Amino acid sequence: xxxxxxxxxxxxxxxxxxxxxxxxxxxxxxxxxxxxxxxxxxxxxxxxxxxxxxxxxxxxxxxxxxxxxxxxxxxxxxxxxxxxxxxxxxxxxxxxxxxxxxxxxxxxxxxxxxxxxxxxxxxxxxxxxxxxxxxxxxxxxxxxxxxxxxxxxxxxxxxxxxxxxxxxxxxxxxxxxxxxxxxxxxxxxxxxxxxxxxxxxxxxxxxxxxxxxxxxxxxxxxxxxxxxxxxxxxxxxxxxxxxxxxxxxxxxxxxxxxxxxxxxxxxxxxxxxxxxxxxxxxxxxxxxxxxxxxxxxxxxxxxxxxxxxxxxxxxxxxxxxxxxxxxxxxxxxxxxxxxxxxxxxxxxxxxxxxxxxxxxxxxxx
Amino acid sequence: xxxxxxxxxxxxxxxxxxxxxxxxxxxxxxxxxxxxxxxxxxxxxxxxxxxxxxxxxxxxxxxxxxxxxxxxxxxxxxxxxxxxxxxxxxxxxxxxxxxxxxxxxxxxxxxxxxxxxxxxxxxxxxxxxxxxxxxxxxxxxxxxxxxxxxxxxxxxxxxxxxxxxxxxxxxxxxxxxxxxxxxxxxxxxxxxxxxxxxxxxxxxxxxxxxxxxxxxxxxxxxxxxxxxxxxxxxxxxxxxxxxxxxxxxxxxxxxxxxxxxxxxxxxxxxxxxxxxxxxxxxxxxxxxxxxxxxxxxxxxxxxxxxxxxxxxxxxxxxxxxxxxxxxxxxxxxxxxxxxxxxxxxxxxxxxxxxxxxxxxxxxxxxxxxxxxxxxxxxxxxxxxxxxxxxxxxxxxxxxxxxxxxxxxxxxxxxxxxxxxxxxxxxxxxxxxxxxxxxxxxxxxxxxxxxxxxxxxx
Numbered sequence: 001x002x003x004x005x006x007x008x009x010x011x012x013x014x015x016x017x018x019x020x021x022x023x024x025x026x027x028x029x030x031x032x033x034x035x036x037x038x039x040x041x042x043x044x045x046x047x048x049x050x051x052x053x054x055x056x057x058x059x060x061x062x063x064x065x066x067x068x069x070x071x072x073x074x075x076x077x078x079x080x081x082x083x084x085x086x087x088x089x090x091x092x093x094x095x096x097x098x099x100x101x102x103x104x105x106x107x108x109x110x111x112x113x114x115x116x117x118x119x120x121x122x123x124x125x126x127x128x129x130x131x132x133x134x135x136x137x138x139x140x141x142x143x144x145x146x147x148x149x150x151x152x153x154x155x156x157x158x159x160x161x162x163x164x165x166x167x168x169x170x171x172x173x174x175x176x177x178x179x180x181x182x183x184x185x186x187x188x189x190x191x192x193x194x195x196x197x198x199x200x201x202x203x204x205x206x207x208x209x210x211x212x213x214x215x216x217x218x219x220x221x222x223x224x225x226x227x228x229x230x231x232x233x234x235x236x237x238x239x240x241x242x243x244x245x246x247x248x249x250x251x252x253x254x255x256x257x258x259x260x261x262x263x264x265x266x267x268x269x270x271x272x273x274x275x276x277x278x279x280x281x282x283x284x285x286x287x288x289x290x291x292x293x294x295x296x297x298x299x300x301x302x303x304x305x306x307x308x309x310x311x312x313x314x315x316x317x318x319x320x321x322x323x324x325x326x327x328x329x330x331x332x333x334x335x336x337x338x339x340x341x342x343x344x345x346x347x348x349x350x351x352x353x354x355x356x357x358x359x360x361x362x363x364x365x
Numbered sequence: 366x367x368x369x370x371x372x373x374x375x376x377x378x379x380x381x382x383x384x385x386x387x388x389x390x391x392x393x394x395x396x397x398x399x400x401x402x403x404x405x406x407x408x409x410x411x412x413x414x415x416x417x418x419x420x421x422x423x424x425x426x427x428x429x430x431x432x433x434x435x436x437x438x439x440x441x442x443x444x445x446x447x448x449x450x451x452x453x454x455x456x457x458x459x460x461x462x463x464x465x466x467x468x469x470x471x472x473x474x475x476x477x478x479x480x481x482x483x484x485x486x487x488x489x490x491x492x493x494x495x496x497x498x499x500x501x502x503x504x505x506x507x508x509x510x511x512x513x514x515x516x517x518x519x520x521x522x523x524x525x526x527x528x529x530x531x532x533x534x535x536x537x538x539x540x541x542x543x544x545x546x547x548x549x550x551x552x553x554x555x556x557x558x559x560x561x562x563x564x565x566x567x568x569x570x571x572x573x574x575x576x577x578x579x580x581x582x583x584x585x586x587x588x589x590x591x592x593x594x595x596x597x598x599x600x601x602x603x604x605x606x607x608x609x610x611x612x613x614x615x616x617x618x619x620x621x622x623x624x625x626x627x628x629x630x631x632x633x634x635x636x637x638x639x640x641x642x643x644x645x646x647x648x649x650x651x652x653x654x655x656x657x658x659x660x661x662x663x664x665x666x667x668x669x670x671x672x673x674x675x676x677x678x679x680x681x682x683x684x685x686x687x688x689x690x691x692x693x694x695x696x697x698x699x700x701x702x703x704x705x706x707x708x709x710x711x712x713x714x715x716x717x718x719x720x721x722x723x724x725x726x727x728x729x730x731x732x733x734x735x736x737x738x739x740x741x742x743x744x745x746x747x748x749x750x751x752x753x754x755x756x757x758x759x760x761x762x763x764x765x766x767x768x769x770x771x772x773x774x775x776x777x778x779x780x781x782x783x784x785x786x787x788x789x790x791x792x793x794x795x796x797x798x799x800x801x802x803x804x805x806x807x808x809x810x811x812x813x814x815x816x817x818x819x820x821x822x
Contacts, residue, residue: 002550004794005550005795005798008802009798009802012799013379014379050410050411054408059372084768088764105579149760
């Protein structure tokens with residue numbers, strides 16, 4: 001052949017163009033755990049729109065999202081990044097022992113302060129309510145010896161110490177989980193803490209709230225292997241070691257999500273999907289109420305997803321645990337607070353969500 | 366549309382080349398014209414009429430000039446085209462810059478337009494101007510066929526990031542060009558080298574600069590500031606020269622020979638030499654259409670210095686409507702003056718020092734170039750020269766070491782000869798270039814950092 005490179009090039013781009021045209025479109029990417037762009041509708045006005053919503057821009061994203069063999073290409077990139085000697089991919093750094101860490105060098109300090117102030121202001125309005133704030137640092141603050149050297153991530157522990165002082169001055173009780181969390185407290189491939197880590201923090205919470213922690217019966221322990229979490233979804237580290245997700249099949253009387261009775265604390269079907277962590281409390285929902293007659297009193301939890309594997313332990317102490325995720329409860333928090341007679345409020349957030357969340361104003365709604 | 370995208374590579378290119386190669390010879394320019402218009406209008410369809418008006422005005426004024434021998438009429442036609450072309454460029458690119466300066470000077474409240482620039486406006490304006498001026502000077506006859514002329518103006522390979530192709534460079538090829546397999550093969554190879562420069566080196570090393578920007582220039586250590594500057598220095602070279610290589614390669618696949626734009630500029634040993642090897646077609650344009658018409662070096666020493674000052678202030682401003690670009694241009698004016706006065710001879714004598722000097726000067730120049738905000742610029746230069754310690758740079762050095770090494774290696778000609786020998790073997794070439802295409806595709810599909818740096822140009 002006289003010009004093999006040219007022939008190869010044109011064959012490759014034609015073949016891939018054809019494959020892209022004939023391969024069926026996918027709704028979601030299991031591997032990336034996100035919805036994929038669908039084929040945009042052509043209209044004259046959308047063609048003239050030069051913003052992100054325009055036809056041309058959406059079509060470009062559509063071609064990339066629905067690219068034939070997309071998952072394979074993503075893996076190939078991850079292999080090449082390793083060949084380039086890179087110690088990170090797509091904002092996730094590779095640590096020791098297979099641990100992945102989000103690169104988090106800076107955060108929105110203004111928004112963080114505003115959220116802390118919203119909590120302090122809330123305390124001023126509810127002087128008679130017992131309130132606990134349990135703010136959880138990200139894994140890199142606890143697993144220091146496994147973080148790549150000089151990664152330069154933000155200092156969450158100092159910021160949290162300062163925040164605890166602010167909140168205590170405003171009338172909150174605080175629990176610092178950092179001293180009790182250990183090397184097994186976070187997943188290797190996911191940004192969440194493990195059930196083990198959540199239990200250690202639960203014990204610290206119980207001590208602070210004056211209740212007796214209930215250790216789960218080891219006979220109820222269940223395991224699910226092959227868990228590749230959010231950090232993996234970003235980094236696509238081709239040789240990542242999967243995590244094992246642990247949960248306890250704890251007895252409760254009823255679980256009600258947004259007013260509808262639901263079967264148990266866990267959505268076991270999620271264990272068969274990529275995002276296994278979503279099994280805890282059936283994922284994030286506006287209002288979840290857990291009843292358990294063996295407990296006493298009533299607890300209100302305002303939280304992010306870190307609480308989802310933490311709440312099952314609480315249901316062994318409290319007769320009613322009401323769990324609110326402000327991100328999914330646009331209005332009605334005030335009515336809920338005043339309508340129920342809660343013995344205590346627990347606010348449980350991971351630092352990164354506390355810094356980025358923009359829904360704290362809903363505490364007043 | 367930009368080259369380093371899935372859309373361009375796997376939708377636009379296959380369709381374009383199928384149509385272009387299948388079209389009968391006399392329809393090829395029409396096909397090229399229409400396809401280039403699609404390329405230009407994609408995502409910015411509202412600017413479509415602008416391109417058509419640029420073509421129409423320049424076509425008509427050149428034809429008008431040719432119909433008369435009267436100097437005054439010819440000059441009038443030239444001025445119509447000049448005012449129209451630079452009016453467009455001025456309106457889209459410099460209106461906000463002008464207003465914000467007037468606002469600051471006279472405490473006015475002129476509104477900001479915040480327009481996105483029409484794709485490649487700085488490049489096609491210069492290309493079109495070269496045509497109209499050349500016709501005015503009588504260097505080249507006016508183009509009769511408006512389709513052929515339109516194809517020259519909006520030709521997609523060099524539309525968005527150069528090289529700046531003058532009409533005289535390609536007017537013969539515009540009317541008769543041969544497509545041959547060896548040319549196409551050569552074009553494909555250049556295109557893939559350019560794509561790899563952009564996607565594998567520029568984007569990869571550029572994310573270090575972005576990281577430093579995100580940490581905040583006020584928070585980084587001095588070693589990290591230098592590391593980030595070195596990364597930007599490599600990024601801008603591989604991005605820009607990569608774009609030019611892709612353009613030249615695409616041109617050859619279409620049967621055109623475009624002028625070279627980069628000649629291993631970081632191997633230079635003086636600023637004077639650097640500017641004959643960096644963005645060569647821009648320097649040539651300013652020489653031909655600004656420096657010589659102003660009198661060049663023929664009207665005395667003082668006038669020459671003024672002419673150079675004008676050229677470098679304009680060169681700076683051409684790169685973006687912001688004072689830092691003007692400062693960047695004047696920085697080079699001063700350095701070129703110093704070299705002219707005494708430094709050049711000394712640089713020629715000392716091989717090691719001159720290389721070191723050039724890289725240092727050019728890197729610092731890129732610092733001025735990269736940061737448009739003066740607060741951030743001050744913070745960054747503060748860090749560069751303040752001896753601020755820290756260990757933050759160690760992670761970046763470790764993460765980017767291989768990319769740095771590859772970038773440094775490929776910005777010299779060390780591997781040029783061995784690579785050429787190796788790829789003389791057609792099978793070996795197919796394997797190497799095939800692998801480059803494969804890997805580039807993976808990086809384009811999972812693109813996290815793929816900036817288009819010329820949106821200001």
